[in-house]
Each structure stands twice: as structure tokens, then as C-alpha cells.
Amino acid sequence: MSSSLSGASPDYDLAVIGAGPAGQAACLSLNGALRIAVIDEQARPGGQILRQPPRAFSVADWMTGRAYRGLKARLAAFEALSNVDFMGGRSVLGLREAGGAWTLTLSGPSGVEEVSARRVLIAGGCYDLAVPIPGWTLPGVMSAGGTQAFIKSQQLVPGKRLAFAGSHPLQLLVAEQALEAGGEVAVVAFIQPFSTLVWRAITRPWAALTHGAVLLSALGSAWRLFRAGVPLRFGRPALSVEGQGRVSALRLGQTERFECDAAALCFGFMPQADLPRAAGLQVTPARPGGWKTNHDEWMRASRRGAYVAGETTGVKGADAASAEGALAGLAVALDEGLIDQDEARRRARPWRKAREAAMRFSALLEAIADPGPFSARLPDADTIICRCEDVVLADLQAALARCDQVGSVKLATRCGMGACQGRNCEHSLLSLAGEPHSERSAFTARFPARPVRIGDLAAR
Numbered sequence: 001m002s003s004s005l006s007g008a009s010p011d012y013d014l015a016v017i018g019a020g021p022a023g024q025a026a027c028l029s030l031n032g033a034l035r036i037a038v039i040d041e042q043a044r045p046g047g048q049i050l051r052q053p054p055r056a057f058s059v060a061d062w063m064t065g066r067a068y069r070g071l072k073a074r075l076a077a078f079e080a081l082s083n084v085d086f087m088g089g090r091s092v093l094g095l096r097e098a099g100g101a102w103t104l105t106l107s108g109p110s111g112v113e114e115v116s117a118r119r120v121l122i123a124g125g126c127y128d129l130a131v132p133i134p135g136w137t138l139p140g141v142m143s144a145g146g147t148q149a150f151i152k153s154q155q156l157v158p159g160k161r162l163a164f165a166g167s168h169p170l171q172l173l174v175a176e177q178a179l180e181a182g183g184e185v186a187v188v189a190f191i192q193p194f195s196t197l198v199w200r201a202i203t204r205p206w207a208a209l210t211h212g213a214v215l216l217s218a219l220g221s222a223w224r225l226f227r228a229g230v231p232l233r234f235g236r237p238a239l240s241v242e243g244q245g246r247v248s249a250l251r252l253g254q255t256e257r258f259e260c261d262a263a264a265l266c267f268g269f270m271p272q273a274d275l276p277r278a279a280g281l282q283v284t285p286a287r288p289g290g291w292k293t294n295h296d297e298w299m300r301a302s303r304r305g306a307y308v309a310g311e312t313t314g315v316k317g318a319d320a321a322s323a324e325g326a327l328a329g330l331a332v333a334l335d336e337g338l339i340d341q342d343e344a345r346r347r348a349r350p351w352r353k354a355r356e357a358a359m360r361f362s363a364l365l366e367a368i369a370d371p372g373p374f375s376a377r378l379p380d381a382d383t384i385i386c387r388c389e390d391v392v393l394a395d396l397q398a399a400l401a402r403c404d405q406v407g408s409v410k411l412a413t414r415c416g417m418g419a420c421q422g423r424n425c426e427h428s429l430l431s432l433a434g435e436p437h438s439e440r441s442a443f444t445a446r447f448p449a450r451p452v453r454i455g456d457l458a459a460r
Helices: 021-029 066-079 144-154 170-180 194-202 205-210 212-227 274-278 318-335 341-369 393-402 406-413 426-433 454-459
Strands: 012-017 036-040 084-088 091-098 101-108 111-122 126-128 141-143 161-166 184-190 239-242 249-252 256-259 262-266 269-271 283-285 291-293 306-308 384-386
Touching: 012 021, 012 101, 021 036, 021 066, 021 318, 036 111, 091 111, 091 274, 111 318, 111 454, 126 144, 141 144, 144 161, 144 170, 144 262, 161 170, 161 249, 170 184, 170 212, 170 262, 184 212, 184 249, 184 256, 194 341, 205 341, 269 291, 274 291, 306 318, 318 341, 384 393, 384 426, 393 406, 393 426, 406 426
Parallel strands: 012 036, 012 111, 036 084, 111 306, 141 262, 161 184, 161 262
Antiparallel strands: 091 101, 101 111, 126 269, 239 249, 249 256, 283 291
């Protein structure tokens, strides 16, 4: 039984959910002062940006390049901390507060277990925005983020010949990484015209100038793909995937068809908000979809003893996540009485400056990647919108015609009742309904936040 339930002291002073840049920075800013548990679904820390290979694997040239040097140095410093218990390979199913302590219900190798802590930091990252197109449920269709995870951790390309499509520039980087790992790239297609991408960049000149190196890196990836013979297409909103039992081609409208055995879609990213919403923390709508968790200037959430950092507060990239994690760690130290207000402000100053700079660039990238009016075209009536429950567009449209609330549509069609609990389809349903994203219209976040075997729960 969890110590918080038995009346004893909590197991830890702080529980950190997520071992990416935000969680690491929070632990490092505390200087070894507290007992910390760090929980992550991956077996090793690093998050998605530094997805480490399994310890049994030896991967040559893992995550080389200047962009990863600082992140790898921070990861090494984090792994050297002696006051941190890393609990990898575990999903957080639920989070509740009672009696001045937070209890976390975990699912892992040994089944369901609980740990408790006086304070909790949620730094759960983000996931790919799902945009239904015809054929997107065929085996072989993945997100660009999922494709990149294979390449990063083990240099495996999930397919021999990949086609990339979407609105986010990340697909340029992942396509180049796929080429470097030995794969073939059939095409990289953007739904926006090239002129739109350029215009959105130049309308934010200060952010573009101060982060010119990153933009040049994206252009460099595009140039190297072009030099390698990869077709680059812009202004192609009519996307579909073809295949019988598996991907065979990506079609761009009625005129172009690119044969492939895997397709990677990239339309942007959504904050991980399942745990904050289920724990009763206040959230607001995020762009291009989903929910970001509210916080004050010290990354304190709306309930006492809860903090948030990184993509949970809105997708902004690793630099902003690191800065927010450091600020959250300083807030914990301040609330614990380990430092005073003056020291907290002094140590927070460079992190606030770094966060502001990263936020300017993230706003630029969000504008560039925004599908905007180019995603307004509805898929075919028989296109599956809810993959867990096989609910097609026509079913949702019929339910929307007779139901006055999104929740009623969920009950009538089972859209959002599957294993993902609406992470893939909630945004699509709200968009179809013309509902403004609000807590009133949102699905209700419930326990468990991740799939778990009923036998493991019963064993508790």
C-alpha cells in the first residue's frame, strides 16, 4: 500500500513525471537537496528528443551533431545524480492528492504499483496531432514523430521507401535522417504553398533573424533532400494513402502518385494533458489542438504542490522545456524553504531570458506549420476518424445532426471511448462540430490515463 494511504511519510519529496529536458533540468536545479522519483515510459531517460537505445544495443554515431551536444551533456549530468530514483518503463495511470501528498498509480513490469510524494512535477511532453485522411489507418502509416523515434534510438527505418506529408517542417529533418539511416524517401509533401511558408516567416522578422541558424538548418535539409533526388511538393492539401492491407502509395490529389511501403504524417503536436486534466488542474486550449496546463510565473499549477513544465504547458521545443523545468525546480526549492526569494529570482533570471527567446521561435514555427485553411477539406465519408472504435466520418456527421453536445456524440458513436481515450480523435470531433475548444466541450479525462490490463488492476 502507498505510504500516503497508510499514514506514514510520503515515499519522496518530489515525483517528476517525464525524464525529458524539462524533468532533467528540474532535478539538476535542485542540487541534490531532495529525494526525487522520476517516472518515464521509456526504459532510459532522455525523452523523445534524446531517445536512448536499449542498453543491450550498441548504436554507432548516436545523436551526433551540434544541436544535441548540450542535451547530451545535461542527460549525463542527470544520470549522475545520486538523489534521484529513475523508474523507467512505467506509465502513470492516475494522480490524486490527499492529506498533503500526491499518490501516483503506475503500471510497469511488476504490474500496478503506487508511489507517493509531497510534490509532483508533470513534464509529460507531447504527441503528434492526428489528422484523418483517406487510408491513414493502413498498416505502414505512422506519425513523423514515431518514425523519428525508430531512427533515433536504433537507426531503424520503419520501411524501405517512405513518403512524408503534412504541414510541419519537422518532416524535412526526419526525411533526411531516414536517408542517412539507409532508407529511401519517395516524396516530402506540404499542404501549404511554398509562398505561404515564406510569408509566415518574414512577417515575424525578429524571431526569424534571431533563430536564423535553425531556419537555415531546415532549408539545408530541404536542399540535401533535393540534391539526393527526393521530390519536394508544396500546396498539396488533397492527401490520401493507398493500399490493400498495407501502404502501397501516397497520392497527392488526382495527378501525382508516389509508390512507398510506409507513410509518415506530420501536422504538428499536442501537449500531453491527460494527467493534468484528470487531476483537476486548470487547462486552456492549445494550438493547433489539445490542451495546455495553466501555471504561474514559477510553473506552479492550479493545485497546491503541483508543478508543470515543458510541452505539457504548450509545445515549444527543448530549449523552452529545459528553461521551464529549471524554473519549476527553483519553485520547489523556494516552496521547500531551501532558497529565499532573492536567490530564486537571481537564479531564475537566465532561464526566463532563455524561455522568452525560445517562445518567440516556437510562435514562429507554430505559424509556419499551421495547416490553416489548407486543412479545411473534409475526408471521404467512409474515412475512419476514431481509430480505436472504427467510427467513420459519416457516423459522426449523422450524430452531430441529432445531438446538441459533443458528449452526446461520444455516447452515440463511441468516438473517444477506446484505448487512446480520445487523444487521437477529440480534436477532430470538436473541429467537425464547430465547437470552440473549451473545458465545457472537452471529453472528460478519466482514470486510467494509459491502457492497463484488468488483471493488473484486480491484483491490487
